[in-house]
Amino acid sequence: xxxxxxxxxxxxxxxxxxxxxxxxxxxxxxxxxxxxxxxxxxxxxxxxxxxxxxxxxxxxxxxxxxxxxxxxxxxxxxxxxxxxxxxxxxxxxxxxxxxxxxxxxxxxxxxxxxxxxxxxxxxxxxxxxxxxxxxxxxxxxxxxxxxxxxxxxxxxxxxxxxxxxxxxxxxxxxxxxxxxxxx
Numbered sequence: 001x002x003x004x005x006x007x008x009x010x011x012x013x014x015x016x017x018x019x020x021x022x023x024x025x026x027x028x029x030x031x032x033x034x035x036x037x038x039x040x041x042x043x044x045x046x047x048x049x050x051x052x053x054x055x056x057x058x059x060x061x062x063x064x065x066x067x068x069x070x071x072x073x074x075x076x077x078x079x080x081x082x083x084x085x086x087x088x089x090x091x092x093x094x095x096x097x098x099x100x101x102x103x104x105x106x107x108x109x110x111x112x113x114x115x116x117x118x119x120x121x122x123x124x125x126x127x128x129x130x131x132x133x134x135x136x137x138x139x140x141x142x143x144x145x146x147x148x149x150x151x152x153x154x155x156x157x158x159x160x161x162x163x164x165x166x167x168x169x170x171x172x173x174x175x176x177x178x179x180x181x182x183x
Contacts, residue, residue, distance in 0.1 A: 034076045042180045059131035061095030062163035064088040077181040080112040090147030095156040118177040
C-alpha cells in the first residue's frame with residue numbers, strides 16, 4: 001500500500017460530510033468554525049463552478065465522475081465533495097482502489113483537500129499529488145470517445161498512462177491555478 005493511498009484512506013475514514021437532507025437554510029449553521037468570510041467565498045466559487053459537473057478523475061487510475069455535495073470540511077482549511085463514477089466504456093476495470101469497496105458499481109466515494117487545494121476554471125486539484133479533476137467539457141467528451149476506442153487487451157495501467165498523456169497535452173493544463181486557502 002502506497003503512502004498516498006494510506007493518507008487517502010485515513011481522510012476517507014475521518015470524513016464528515018454535510019447531510020444533504022437538511023434544509024439549505026441550515027447550511028450556515030453547519031459551517032465549521034474555522035471558515036472565514038474569505039474562505040466561504042472561495043468555497044462558494046468552487047461549488048458554483050463544479051457542483052453537479054462531470055469530470056475526468058485522475059488519481060493513480062482514471063474514471064469519469066460527477067462531483068456533488070461540495071462543502072467546507074470539518075478540519076481547518078479543508079473542502080470536501082462526493083464523487084460518483086459515470087459508467088464509461090473503456091473504464092470498466094479501474095485501477096483506483098477504495099477502502100471497504102464491496103465491488104458494486106458505479107463507485108461512489110468522498111474526496112477532501114486542504115491548505116494546498118488549487119483551482120482554475122477547468123481544474124480542481126488536491127494540490128500535493130493524489131487526485132485532480134478536469135472539468136473542461138470538450139476534453140471530457142473527447143476523453144470518453146478515446147476510452148471507448150481502447151482495445152479490450154489494454155490493461156488498467158496502460159489506460160491510466162494513455163489518459164494522463166491525453167489530458168496533460170492540452171493547453172489549459174498550463175494556465176495558472178490559484179490556491180483556495182491562504183496560509
